[in-house]
Amino acid sequence: MSDTSRVYDVVVIGAGPTGENVADRTSAAGLTSVIVENELLGGECSFWACEPSKALLRPVVARTDARRVPGLRRAVEGPLDVPAVFAYRDKMCVYWTDDDQVDWLNSVSVDLVRGRGRLDGPRQVVVDTKEGGTVRLTARHAVAVCTGTVTAFPDLPGLAEVRPWTNREATSARHVPDRLAVVGGGVVAVEMATAWQALGSQVTMLVRGDALLSRMEPFAGEMVAEALREAGVDLRFGTKVTGVVREDGADSPVRVSLAPGEPLAADEILFATGRAPHTAELGLETVGLTPGGWLPVDDSYRVTEVADGWLYAVGDVNHRALMTHQGKYQARIAGAVIGARAKGEPLDDGRWGAHAATADSEAVPQVVFTDPDVADVGLTTMEAERTGRRVDVVDYDIGRVAGAVQYAEGYRGKARVLIDRDRGTVVGVTFVGPGVQELLYSATVLIASEAPVERLWHAVPAFPTISEVWLRILETYRDRDRSGEAA
Numbered sequence: 001m002s003d004t005s006r007v008y009d010v011v012v013i014g015a016g017p018t019g020e021n022v023a024d025r026t027s028a029a030g031l032t033s034v035i036v037e038n039e040l041l042g043g044e045c046s047f048w049a050c051e052p053s054k055a056l057l058r059p060v061v062a063r064t065d066a067r068r069v070p071g072l073r074r075a076v077e078g079p080l081d082v083p084a085v086f087a088y089r090d091k092m093c094v095y096w097t098d099d100d101q102v103d104w105l106n107s108v109s110v111d112l113v114r115g116r117g118r119l120d121g122p123r124q125v126v127v128d129t130k131e132g133g134t135v136r137l138t139a140r141h142a143v144a145v146c147t148g149t150v151t152a153f154p155d156l157p158g159l160a161e162v163r164p165w166t167n168r169e170a171t172s173a174r175h176v177p178d179r180l181a182v183v184g185g186g187v188v189a190v191e192m193a194t195a196w197q198a199l200g201s202q203v204t205m206l207v208r209g210d211a212l213l214s215r216m217e218p219f220a221g222e223m224v225a226e227a228l229r230e231a232g233v234d235l236r237f238g239t240k241v242t243g244v245v246r247e248d249g250a251d252s253p254v255r256v257s258l259a260p261g262e263p264l265a266a267d268e269i270l271f272a273t274g275r276a277p278h279t280a281e282l283g284l285e286t287v288g289l290t291p292g293g294w295l296p297v298d299d300s301y302r303v304t305e306v307a308d309g310w311l312y313a314v315g316d317v318n319h320r321a322l323m324t325h326q327g328k329y330q331a332r333i334a335g336a337v338i339g340a341r342a343k344g345e346p347l348d349d350g351r352w353g354a355h356a357a358t359a360d361s362e363a364v365p366q367v368v369f370t371d372p373d374v375a376d377v378g379l380t381t382m383e384a385e386r387t388g389r390r391v392d393v394v395d396y397d398i399g400r401v402a403g404a405v406q407y408a409e410g411y412r413g414k415a416r417v418l419i420d421r422d423r424g425t426v427v428g429v430t431f432v433g434p435g436v437q438e439l440l441y442s443a444t445v446l447i448a449s450e451a452p453v454e455r456l457w458h459a460v461p462a463f464p465t466i467s468e469v470w471l472r473i474l475e476t477y478r479d480r481d482r483s484g485e486a487a
């Protein structure tokens with residue numbers, strides 16, 4: 001293919017959930033948009049992260065739930081049908097094809113160039129295409145970098161030779177290793193440990209700190225740890241991996257050296273040790289930035305260190321909130337901002353305005369799809385303390401709610417709500433327990449709407465649902481001086 005040059009209003013690099021939405025929103029704003037994708041439209045989320053991981057977890061959690069329902073327990077006694085679980089996972093990943101996404105892109109009038117994009121000076125993107133040619137794209141208004149992340153590995157000699165699992169293998173594998181070591185104690189680690197232990201692996205979690213899910217309320221990690229142990233996971237805290245090797249050739253087990261601790265033998269080892277920005281070969285040096293770094297942005301998603309305001313970084317790559325729904329939220333705002341700026345329209349960029357990334361700092365919801373679920377949004381008690389926010393902390397044992405008693409025998413769960421003492425609004429919520437994930441949106445709406453807590457007395461939860469926990473929280477808050485339950 002010969003070199004070609006094209007000019008668009010907006011060039012988007014990376015067609016994960018974020019890039020797709022930036023392209024859609026800028027196109028909806030009447031701008032011409034092109035998107036560059038090196039692998040599959042849909043990105044990490046659709047093929048090696050959210051979708052396959054949740055497809056692997058759904059049968060696991062449904063079975064655990066069913067085992068807590070009298071009359072159903074015996075019906076789900078046996079092991080999972082692993083080939084059927086994998087088949088369901090494959091279907092949820094559309095067999096790693098993106099034809100539907102291409103159709104959608106066409107329907108929203110966005111052009112596609114397949115290949116690896118890189119910046120080549122201000123407003124210029126060069127794509128090394130799959131066919132071996134190059135295409136030069138010039139942006140009249142904006143370039144949006146939406147290239148996401150890759151696994152961040154610790155610095156261990158010989159790591160590549162053991163062929164460690166990343167999120168990609170953990171979500172797309174077609175065999176169940178007898179012994180799986182999982183390094184890390186964050187969201188990927190707990191979700192994948194839950195899935196693979198239930199699929200038949202003996203999972204050992206190697207956690208360098210003393211807690212799981214350490215950015216969340218401590219009781220979340222404690223309850224997930226208890227459940228993982230009950231499921232048979234060997235959970236080791238305060239353990240550092242100091243070496244990995246397949247001593248007897250490529251197909252032999254991995255010997256994992258630990259400090260402290262005896263070496264561990266495993267058939268596969270998953271590194272769930274966080275993410276690194278996918279920016280190493282992006283030509284950042286051609287616009288004065290450091291290759292391989294995160295891209296810090298202002299609240300309209302413009303890269304702060306680049307002059308003239310033409311470069312945007314949206315989604316995981318700006319390191320604000322590494323989740324699909326937040327990437328899409330950011331994309332909606334960035335798309336509207338780029339559209340408004342292109343037309344010379346004023347920005348509505350006050351707090352909670354259409355062009356201001358307010359939720360990034362106030363209301364980021366997250367569900368961890370383990371058993372029990374963890375669902376949180378807004379501040380934790382640690383963050384409130386760190387930022388000096390004066391809050392009342394209201395805790396409630398969800399197992400005492402009538403809906404939870406109906407939901408499962410021996411239901412274990414906990415809710416924590418943080419109420420701003422000065423403004424009387426909810427600023428942080430954490431729920432842990434089976435089936436709490438669908439409660440999270442109510443909490444998110446409360447924080448984003450800044451509704452006064454007193455108004456909640458008129459938002460009546462249906463009986464007998466788990467959402468009655470809101471009523472119990474209100475009662476506990478009202479009676480806090482009498483009962484001493486709220487601090």
Ligand SMILES: Cc1cc2nc3c(=O)[nH]c(=O)nc-3n(C[C@H](O)[C@H](O)[C@H](O)COP(=O)(O)OP(=O)(O)OC[C@H]3O[C@@H](n4cnc5c(N)ncnc54)[C@H](O)[C@@H]3O)c2cc1C
Pocket residue numbers: 013014015016017018019036037038039040041042043044045046048049050051053054115116117118146147148149167171188278281282314315316317321322323324325326327
């Ligand atoms: C195991 C796992 C499970 C997860 N589960 C959830 C979940 O349940 N819910 C949730 O909200 N989040 C989840 N996440 C996080 C979620 O996957 C990310 O937040 C999301 O994928 C970020 O979207 P993005 O579009 O910013 O980046 P990505 O999805 O990473 O997409 C980036 C795209 O850019 C392309 N690209 C990169 N560089 C170039 C280049 N130079 N040229 C052309 N194309 C390029 C890539 O090929 C890719 O398609 C999970 C993550 C992992 C690892």
Ligand SMILES: NC(=O)c1ccc[n+]([C@@H]2O[C@H](COP(=O)([O-])OP(=O)(O)OC[C@H]3O[C@@H](n4cnc5c(N)ncnc54)[C@H](O)[C@@H]3O)[C@@H](O)[C@H]2O)c1
Pocket residue numbers: 153154155183184185186187188189191207208209213241272273274275321322323366367368369
């Ligand atoms: N359900 C969801 O919303 C969901 C699911 C999976 C992932 N994600 C997102 O994807 C991102 C990546 O998840 P993650 O779990 O990889 O990252 P993370 O940052 O949540 O957790 C990383 C873990 O690895 C540990 N770690 C880091 N370096 C280490 C080292 N050198 N040795 C040993 N341990 C080390 C950390 O202490 C931490 O426990 C997160 O931001 C997460 O929110 C979201």
